[in-house]
Amino acid sequence: MREVSVGAVALDRFAQVLPPERVALLSEAGRRTAEALAGRTVWNVSSTERGGGVAEMLQTLVGYGRGAGIDTRWFVITGDDRFFAVTKRLHNLLHGFRGDLDHLDPADQDHYREVLARNLEGWQGQVSPGDIVLLHDPQTAGMAQALREHGAHVIWRSHIGSDRSNAYTDRGWTFLRPFIESAEACVFSRKEYAPPWLTPQVTVVPPSLDPFSAKNAPMATHSIRGALDRAGIVRRSDGDGNLAFVRRDGTAGTVRAHRGLLVDEDRPLPPDAEVLLQVSRWDHLKDMAGVLTAFTDHLDLFPQNVHLLLVGPDVRGVTDDPEGAQVLEECRELRAGLPPSKRERAHLCCLPMDDVDENAHLVNALQRHATVVAQKSLMEGFGLTVTEPMWKQRPLVASAVGGIVDQIVDGVSGVLLDDPTDLERFATLAAGLFADPGRRQQLGAAAHDRVLRQFLGDRHLLQYGELFTSLAS
């Protein structure tokens, strides 16, 4: 286990975006929660400090907790490849998907237990009876029993799930049931995700976005352009993307002024390109390959200057997702097999994960630069990659699956694709948005408003505060 250090952030920062009554409510709740939890620590345990929605939210929620005067800490487990292969399988199963392998045998369960027991050693001693421990997702659920026996209030927080059960979800829950039944409370992003047999208290807390993080803070147009140019993703309109330099012998030379984040030495997009963007982990359920095929098979529906940009993390930086490299490779092969006229309109981009702020800054720039944002997931617990562009007033076309149907009101704050496997329909909806700037603007404005009302951190913190207080009292 290792600790992720997060600095305190004052709750009154919300005054920059929220009406005074909402800020007052939050401050008052923060004060009451801090009082109720005096002398206790709130521990968060997750599987990674970077990449994915959980890490994204913990970065800020932990900071606000500390800012409210609550001793809030975040630890990340360590595990080997086999452990993360098992938990990735669980992840797919709970989404109702088979993934690479659908079975989990008793040896897998033993290994899962052993890895988590090793993580508990040494760390558990820091937890005091009466503390609150939030275990995030299947990767950490196996710690619940030991922590409960130790006297902690244990909450299992699932960020994933499926509206409908099937043989795969049943298999996933069968594996996890003995572990999560030890928790005192379980938190899901939608009520439909909770399995019917769950006896611990179930609370529904949809995820949220932090408007002040490097990923979501306002950016000036020239900063957006500068960031994308330096990263070698989009050429600036006011330059050719080259930096001049003088050689030792006095002659002039130029060098490309970019880090070349487009894969396969792809050339940056022209400055006047309009971008259809999907930002996701390289995960089968995000269906990056489906977006690539939908776009390139129906290129004739789009104006000539529209380019597709599929953006995901540099998979070498992500430890808890063994499928990442494979999915990226599939996309690369698909792209490589396209005729040049199509290939030059579709781009893959891997963002470095070693610097969290740089990564966030680039995602921010990309989402603000995009003309239309896609999230063609086959399943989605709740997509921060939907909330983030909504906050930036971008029009979205997204699959009507999982939490996305709570996020987007179809035709009002975005456009929903009923069948996420219908590639032609996806292309038609996306192309329709490129053809209609007025509609894009309307959808974008309504999207921002919806996030402001429902999906900012204050609501999330209020819900957590209530839950923690009820457990501690």
Ligand code: UDP
């Ligand atoms: N993300 C990122 N860099 C990437 C891909 C994704 O920072 O290359 C972020 C994205 O902006 C979002 C999070 O990872 O904040 C993904 O969260 P989401 O809830 O959409 O999906 P998850 O990955 O948790 O399934």
